[in-house]
Amino acid sequence: MAKEILNEGIRFITGIGEQRAKSLKKLEISTVRDLISFFPRDYEDRRKISPLAEVPDGESSCIKAYVITPPRLSRVRKGLDLVKFRIADNSGACDVTFFNQSYIKDTIKQGGEYIFYGKISKNGGYTSMTNPLFEPSDKGGTVTGRIVPIYRLTKGITQKVLVNSIEQALKAVREPFPDILPEKIRRKYGLMDAGYCYKNIHFPENPEALGKARKRLVFEELFVLSCALGLMKNTNAQRAGYVLEKAPPDEFYRALPFELTKAQKRSLEQAMGDMVSGKAMNRLVQGDVGSGKTAVAAGCIWFAHRSGLQSAFMAPTEILAEQHYKNLSELLGKFGVRTILLTGSMSPKAKKTAHESLEKGEADLVVGTHAIISEGVKFKNLALVITDEQHRFGVRQRAALTEKGNSPHVLVMSATPIPRTLALIIYGDLDISVIDQLPPGRQKVDTYMVRENMRERINKFAARLVSEGRQIYIVCPMIEESETMELKSALEYAEKLQTQVFPNLRVSHLHGKMKAAEKEAVMREFVAGNIDILVSTTVIEVGVDVPNAALMIIENAERFGLSQLHQLRGRVGRGAHKSYCVLFNGSSSQEAARRLKVLCKTNNGFEISEEDLRLRGPGDFFGSRQHGLPEMKLADLSCDMDTLSVAQEAAKRLLEEDPELREPENLQLRDRAFELFEMSLH
Ligand code: ADP
Ligand code: MG
Numbered sequence: 001m002a003k004e005i006l007n008e009g010i011r012f013i014t015g016i017g018e019q020r021a022k023s024l025k026k027l028e029i030s031t032v033r034d035l036i037s038f039f040p041r042d043y044e045d046r047r048k049i050s051p052l053a054e055v056p057d058g059e060s061s062c063i064k065a066y067v068i069t070p071p072r073l074s075r076v077r078k079g080l081d082l083v084k085f086r087i088a089d090n091s092g093a094c095d096v097t098f099f100n101q102s103y104i105k106d107t108i109k110q111g112g113e114y115i116f117y118g119k120i121s122k123n124g125g126y127t128s129m130t131n132p133l134f135e136p137s138d139k140g141g142t143v144t145g146r147i148v149p150i151y152r153l154t155k156g157i158t159q160k161v162l163v164n165s166i167e168q169a170l171k172a173v174r175e176p177f178p179d180i181l182p183e184k185i186r187r188k189y190g191l192m193d194a195g196y197c198y199k200n201i202h203f204p205e206n207p208e209a210l211g212k213a214r215k216r217l218v219f220e221e222l223f224v225l226s227c228a229l230g231l232m233k234n235t236n237a238q239r240a241g242y243v244l245e246k247a248p249p250d251e252f253y254r255a256l257p258f259e260l261t262k263a264q265k266r267s268l269e270q271a272m273g274d275m276v277s278g279k280a281m282n283r284l285v286q287g288d289v290g291s292g293k294t295a296v297a298a299g300c301i302w303f304a305h306r307s308g309l310q311s312a313f314m315a316p317t318e319i320l321a322e323q324h325y326k327n328l329s330e331l332l333g334k335f336g337v338r339t340i341l342l343t344g345s346m347s348p349k350a351k352k353t354a355h356e357s358l359e360k361g362e363a364d365l366v367v368g369t370h371a372i373i374s375e376g377v378k379f380k381n382l383a384l385v386i387t388d389e390q391h392r393f394g395v396r397q398r399a400a401l402t403e404k405g406n407s408p409h410v411l412v413m414s415a416t417p418i419p420r421t422l423a424l425i426i427y428g429d430l431d432i433s434v435i436d437q438l439p440p441g442r443q444k445v446d447t448y449m450v451r452e453n454m455r456e457r458i459n460k461f462a463a464r465l466v467s468e469g470r471q472i473y474i475v476c477p478m479i480e481e482s483e484t485m486e487l488k489s490a491l492e493y494a495e496k497l498q499t500q501v502f503p504n505l506r507v508s509h510l511h512g513k514m515k516a517a518e519k520e521a522v523m524r525e526f527v528a529g530n531i532d533i534l535v536s537t538t539v540i541e542v543g544v545d546v547p548n549a550a551l552m553i554i555e556n557a558e559r560f561g562l563s564q565l566h567q568l569r570g571r572v573g574r575g576a577h578k579s580y581c582v583l584f585n586g587s588s589s590q591e592a593a594r595r596l597k598v599l600c601k602t603n604n605g606f607e608i609s610e611e612d613l614r615l616r617g618p619g620d621f622f623g624s625r626q627h628g629l630p631e632m633k634l635a636d637l638s639c640d641m642d643t644l645s646v647a648q649e650a651a652k653r654l655l656e657e658d659p660e661l662r663e664p665e666n667l668q669l670r671d672r673a674f675e676l677f678e679m680s681l682h
Pocket of ligand 2: 294388
């Protein structure tokens with residue numbers, strides 16, 4: 001059946017042997033479907049034939065011309081053969097040279113008419129072409145006369161290999177080409193069928209066909225994603241949850257050392273409402289850095305504990321876990337909550353003790369890292385699972401945690417401010433509470449954009465702050481092209497600072513290549529106050545709380561997204577000390593300066609993210625790294641935002657009619673949606 005062919009490995013395609021299959025794997029191509037979904041990164045239009053005289057110097061073009069001299073082979077030196085001849089059309093003439101393709105001497109016939117495709121060089125009155133593609137003018141259509149796809153390549157894989165393999169793969173899929181979009185949706189939104197679109201996205205008949213193919217495939221991608229998120233939401237919505245005993249939240253409020261903000265209270269009360277409803281809670285608490293999300297989490301734990309039930313709190317790193325452990329055990333101890341820590345680096349014996357107390361119910365709350373979802377951890381009655389900084393956890397990991405208990409309530413907390421349009425899709429499977437207010441008395445972090453000429457002043461300022469007992473972060477941008485260069489940047493820069501600029505201060509560094517344990521060790525020293533200046537790429541942990549840090553210096557700030565800069569800035573200003581953020585602007589563009597000034601003007605994460613979206617488009621928000629969402633192959637949300645809303649709407653409608661996509665016409669869609677998150681099919 002056609003559908004099975006798509007899931008077939010690529011080895012059965014002629015021309016793909018073991019070696020090529022290996023190389024293709026590097027492009028994440030292992031099945032026929034991967035192959036036909038490997039979309040071109042660009043196209044070359046080789047349909048239009050131009051008169052020689054009209055092609056500008058340096059441009060690639062198709063020329064239809066007669067060969068007017070006999071092709072001549074000459075050996076310039078050993079290992080270098082040339083075939084040369086002259087061609088002409090009505091408008092002019094051109095010399096053609098082929099290097100090391102001596103067979104062309106016998107292929108090309110004087111007096112014959114051919115179509116040539118290649119770059120035309122014009123030097124004074126002299127026109128030439130080197131190694132053009134060509135074919136007889138009466139047999140065109142293979143290398144010329146069509147729109148040709150250009151693919152991203154890897155070692156051992158050429159354009160030709162991809163073109164041939166994809167052509168074969170498309171032929172191997174027998175009609176009717178499997179289509180995951182139900183026909184009524186295609187009709188309603190004016191979308192072409194899958195067979196047409198997969199053919200035309202690779203080998204478009206004309207630009208209109210390419211446009212139609214792209215329109216549908218982008219829609220498909222966003223639609224499948226929306227359906228997957230919708231399905232998750234529906235599944236969760238049906239999930240029955242522990243019904244907790246009602247209680248007045250004041251009981252909790254009174255025990256706090258501070259008065260909660262209105263927004264914190266609202267979020268907690270929404271969560272409490274979920275937890276008495278009979279359905280399992282599935283809620284995101286979104287709040288800017290420092291908005292006090294932990295207190296909301298603590299309230300939920302208190303609430304579960306009141307009903308005699310256990311909670312788990314999962315943080316993305318050991319340091320964060322330890323911090324939360326310390327804060328939560330202190331705060332919740334007042335209510336008799338017994339809190340334990342569970343992290344990967346604990347000794348087997350300590351882990352075993354922790355496991356036992358959870359299983360026996362001797363602990364009410366476990367705070368930890370991924371270790372909590374590892375095999376072997378059992379709970380007596382886990383009713384609530386909280387994850388901090390949820391974008392660091394994949395959607396899948398969240399699912400693994402909920403499987404631990406008997407359908408526990410789930411609360412996720414994120415500090416990444418996301419514009420509403422995008423929040424809808426990124427958190428499409430969750431209900432959302434927003435903490436849109438900071439606790440009173442919070443000091444503003446003074447932010448300055450400076451240029452290199454301020455370097456000395458800033459260094460002096462930094463030294464002064466350290467002499468007053470403060471600590472400093474310096475962040476260098478990650479250099480994406482080369483990880484080794486990234487390593488060099490933080491490391492070398494730290495060395496230079498230590499030896500040349502701050503010989504008397506304690507400078508240390510962090511970079512992405514360090515092992516988790518090494519990173520943790522450095523962070524721990526920084527938390528303990530044993531490091532004055534920490535130089536780092538962006539690996540400094542989200543959410544780490546070092547209240548003594550009062551200055552954040554960001555090098556080449558123009559290379560960061562505004563929201564990311566805002567996150568980084570959130571590492572300072574967490575204590576009683578007046579704090580500062582210095583953005584070194586290494587760019588002379590006005591645009592960069594304008595962007596960075598947004599940060600100097602406001603400390604409000606949501607305002608900044610809206611501005612970021614407006615200035616840069618949503619690409620930055622939408623990487624799988626940040627949110628645990630799959631990467632999009634074709635859809636580019638900086639220009640496909642409209643399609644996103646249409647696709648979301650369509651998915652919503654469809655799920656209203658068929659909440660689990662179990663109708664026969666929707667089954668393929670269901671499969672794909674589940675695959676997208678590698679969820680098991682229940
Ligand atoms: P985040 O939302 O970034 O996780 P935290 O929960 O770590 O923020 O809170 C940041 C700091 O603010 C903590 O030291 C916390 O004790 C304090 N805090 C939280 N809520 C309030 C409040 N309503 N009033 C005063 N301080 C608060
Ligand atoms: Mg936090």
